[in-house]
Amino acid sequence: MSTELKWTKTDQLKPKPDETSLPFGRIFTDYMLKVTYDEGQGWSEPHILPYGPIELDPAAMVLHYGQTVFEGLKAYRTTDGHVQLFRPDENMKRMNRSHRRMSIPEFDEDRMLKALIELVNIEKDWVPSHEGTSLYIRPFVISTEANLAVHPSKSYEYYIILSPVGSYYPEGINPVKIQVEDEFTRAVKGGTGTAKTGGNYSAGYNAQEKASKSGHAQVLWLDAIEKQYIEEVGSMNVLFKIDGEIVTPALSGSILEGVTRKSILELLHSWDIPVLERKISIRELIQAQKDGTLEEAFGAGTAAVVSPIGSFTYKGESYQVQSGETGELTKKLYETITGIQTGKIEDPFDWTIKL
Amino acid sequence: MSTELKWTKTDQLKPKPDETSLPFGRIFTDYMLKVTYDEGQGWSEPHILPYGPIELDPAAMVLHYGQTVFEGLKAYRTTDGHVQLFRPDENMKRMNRSHRRMSIPEFDEDRMLKALIELVNIEKDWVPSHEGTSLYIRPFVISTEANLAVHPSKSYEYYIILSPVGSYYPEGINPVKIQVEDEFTRAVKGGTGTAKTGGNYSAGYNAQEKASKSGHAQVLWLDAIEKQYIEEVGSMNVLFKIDGEIVTPALSGSILEGVTRKSILELLHSWDIPVLERKISIRELIQAQKDGTLEEAFGAGTAAVVSPIGSFTYKGESYQVQSGETGELTKKLYETITGIQTGKIEDPFDWTIKL
Ligand SMILES: Cc1ncc(COP(=O)(O)O)c(C=O)c1O
Numbered sequence: 001m002s003t004e005l006k007w008t009k010t011d012q013l014k015p016k017p018d019e020t021s022l023p024f025g026r027i028f029t030d031y032m033l034k035v036t037y038d039e040g041q042g043w044s045e046p047h048i049l050p051y052g053p054i055e056l057d058p059a060a061m062v063l064h065y066g067q068t069v070f071e072g073l074k075a076y077r078t079t080d081g082h083v084q085l086f087r088p089d090e091n092m093k094r095m096n097r098s099h100r101r102m103s104i105p106e107f108d109e110d111r112m113l114k115a116l117i118e119l120v121n122i123e124k125d126w127v128p129s130h131e132g133t134s135l136y137i138r139p140f141v142i143s144t145e146a147n148l149a150v151h152p153s154k155s156y157e158y159y160i161i162l163s164p165v166g167s168y169y170p171e172g173i174n175p176v177k178i179q180v181e182d183e184f185t186r187a188v189k190g191g192t193g194t195a196k197t198g199g200n201y202s203a204g205y206n207a208q209e210k211a212s213k214s215g216h217a218q219v220l221w222l223d224a225i226e227k228q229y230i231e232e233v234g235s236m237n238v239l240f241k242i243d244g245e246i247v248t249p250a251l252s253g254s255i256l257e258g259v260t261r262k263s264i265l266e267l268l269h270s271w272d273i274p275v276l277e278r279k280i281s282i283r284e285l286i287q288a289q290k291d292g293t294l295e296e297a298f299g300a301g302t303a304a305v306v307s308p309i310g311s312f313t314y315k316g317e318s319y320q321v322q323s324g325e326t327g328e329l330t331k332k333l334y335e336t337i338t339g340i341q342t343g344k345i346e347d348p349f350d351w352t353i354k355l
Numbered sequence: 356m357s358t359e360l361k362w363t364k365t366d367q368l369k370p371k372p373d374e375t376s377l378p379f380g381r382i383f384t385d386y387m388l389k390v391t392y393d394e395g396q397g398w399s400e401p402h403i404l405p406y407g408p409i410e411l412d413p414a415a416m417v418l419h420y421g422q423t424v425f426e427g428l429k430a431y432r433t434t435d436g437h438v439q440l441f442r443p444d445e446n447m448k449r450m451n452r453s454h455r456r457m458s459i460p461e462f463d464e465d466r467m468l469k470a471l472i473e474l475v476n477i478e479k480d481w482v483p484s485h486e487g488t489s490l491y492i493r494p495f496v497i498s499t500e501a502n503l504a505v506h507p508s509k510s511y512e513y514y515i516i517l518s519p520v521g522s523y524y525p526e527g528i529n530p531v532k533i534q535v536e537d538e539f540t541r542a543v544k545g546g547t548g549t550a551k552t553g554g555n556y557s558a559g560y561n562a563q564e565k566a567s568k569s570g571h572a573q574v575l576w577l578d579a580i581e582k583q584y585i586e587e588v589g590s591m592n593v594l595f596k597i598d599g600e601i602v603t604p605a606l607s608g609s610i611l612e613g614v615t616r617k618s619i620l621e622l623l624h625s626w627d628i629p630v631l632e633r634k635i636s637i638r639e640l641i642q643a644q645k646d647g648t649l650e651e652a653f654g655a656g657t658a659a660v661v662s663p664i665g666s667f668t669y670k671g672e673s674y675q676v677q678s679g680e681t682g683e684l685t686k687k688l689y690e691t692i693t694g695i696q697t698g699k700i701e702d703p704f705d706w707t708i709k710l
């Protein structure tokens with residue numbers, strides 16, 4: 001392996017984990033990538049160095065004011081043994097959008113994508129090949145100025161860490177129960193919901209704990225203002241098939257624009273299946289369920305690709321989505337996208353980048 | 356100095372800074388306090404150790420999902436040379452409230468207050484005595500589990516760091532121009548606005564930068580839902596004197612409950628000045644300004660105590676608050692509270708704790 005980047009090597013390489021029992025996000029590879037930002041100097045050259053602790057001043061802003069941004073994408077082992085990425089340019093673009101919202105200086109997307117690819121290339125052997133596994137890629141930026149004044153940091157550190165992860169569906173894809181949350185809020189227009197920033201995620205823990213206690217796998221988020229319009233499910237976008245049409249909440253200013261959602265919409269378009277991006281209220285969803293026209297419902301995100309919804313609970317009442325089984329279209333989307341990601345299916349959209 | 360706590364000493368004490376030119380939150384004392392939490396073991400014994408870097412795994416949850424809480428209070432040098440704290444029990448209580456909202460395990464408030472007092476006691480010599488100066492106390496909790504799964508951390512670190520800070524008003528208390536923000540949102544009911552958690556603060560940077568560019572010192576936040584009702588100003592609560600009455604936004608679920616606000620309400624009550632905690636819209640404020648009944652307007656928080664508002668700009672139109680000078684009541688509140696804090700005025704409320 002070679003790279004044009006600055007690379008501090010270690011000869012203490014870790015043993016590779018058992019591919020059949022990989023957890024999510026707890027095992028990390030040998031190297032990470034680091035880029036620093038200092039006011040007046042801009043973003044530094046990327047540096048690949050051994051995975052290891054980050055040292056922060058106790059007054060580092062990230063520990064106080066949550067000025068952070070992250071991304072999440074995956075590298076896949078193809079059936080013929082190659083490694084490829086799925087639309088990583090979209091993640092770099094979204095990262096810069098998140099930077100803007102969080103008052104973090106933007107970076108050069110192409111340069112950062114190149115650095116990401118070089119890191120994955122060095123860590124290629126860590127990309128597992130067992131069915132459903134992948135190498136999860138986590139770029140993130142933290143604000144590092146040691147200053148308790150409430151204002152944007154003058155210095156940042158950008159890292160990429162890599163984690164081999166198991167299948168989201170070790171026992172096959174199965175519909176889950178979700179809880180419609182009508183008290184807690186994830187995000188609101190004018191807030192940070194369109195950015196992938198830390199605070200949005202811990203903001204959801206209370207609701208997630210409430211949902212778990214009542215036997216639900218995920219929270220279905222409603223809009224903060226009227227508590228009527230559906231926004232996302234857990235940390236995924238959400239789509240419904242109602243009376244033959246696909247409906248998904250429009251990007252209204254409080255929803256994260258998912259790469260999976262975008263890919264699904266493009267796929268459906270290519271299949272001539274009608275798609276509507278619009279407001280959809282929980283009442284409309286319940287009505288469709290009662291009328292028998294709510295045919296499918298599923299979350300969409302990098303981790304699960306699609307996550308079928310078997311039933312949803314709203315104000316104590318539960319509603320089953322059709323038979324409670326994974327829908328035909330949900331299955332087809334899952335197979336097509338994972339097929340493209342792993343090279344089993346041809347990629348007519350140029351979504352994949354082969355290493 | 357002695358303490359019952361575990362104390363790792365250093366003999367490399369830093370020189371004390373010049374008290375006449377202290378910045379905010381950039382100079383730190385010799386020691387910090389640390390308490391750790393591990394699932395199954397609860398909060399550990401506090402440990403006082405030399406101020407120095409925190410080591411975090413790159414996957415530590417605080418760097419990704421913003422599960423953090425902080426507090427801010429001050430130790431004051433009294434005119435007779437003692438050191439005292441202002442209502443620190445309120446900060447410990449609020450911290451636990453913030454913990455609940457952020458799914459962080461609660462701690463024993465009394466024990467944590469005792470530990471805080473012991474740390475300040477050890478660092479007593481760092482409490483400056485120059486007019487308007489104080490020792491800023493920053494307790495904070497970070498989530499440290501190395502795990503990229505989106506759920507509450509299983510381990511935490513709690514720290515207190517101390518920073519001698521200068522006067523908020525080196526050139527005397529002066530009214531500022533504020534910008535009424537009608538696009539960006541700080542917080543919404545059901546969200547995290549009632550908790551002192553990092554994400555709320557960086558969420559405001561875009562708006563703060565916009566306000567600064569147009570020559571305004573602070574942002575006046577409106578409610579997220581109707582963009583009509585006044586919530587806070589910058590990182591302070593806000594109060595108005597309208598036609599002889601004090602009006603302040605009620606704690607509606609998206610406002611942080613300030614210790615200064617609470618103290619002001621208690622003071623006003625003791626002075627028999629009518630106070631209303633209720634909704635107040637920007638329209639009402641503009642109408643009062645036009646009618647000549649908007650007598651005073653000010654922010655309230657630990658950093659500034661009170662911060663008079665000279666004028667506010669809403670949708671391009673500017674409105675001056677009376678003469679644009681600091682109001683009589685604003686001044687009296689400032690003098691009374693700072694008087695109690697520094698021991699110049701007797702403390703009939705038992706707000707202060709002498710070390
Ligand atoms: C809040 C939120 N919504 C939706 C998504 C789905 O986005 P993507 O398909 O890019 O993974 C994510 C993240 O992955 C998310 O964090």
Ligand SMILES: Cc1ncc(COP(=O)(O)O)c(C=O)c1O
Nearest residue numbers: 590591592611613614615656657
């Ligand atoms: C958002 C916000 N509002 C209000 C306040 C005022 O609270 P206190 O008077 O306790 O300092 C603070 C913090 O200090 C704050 O961060």
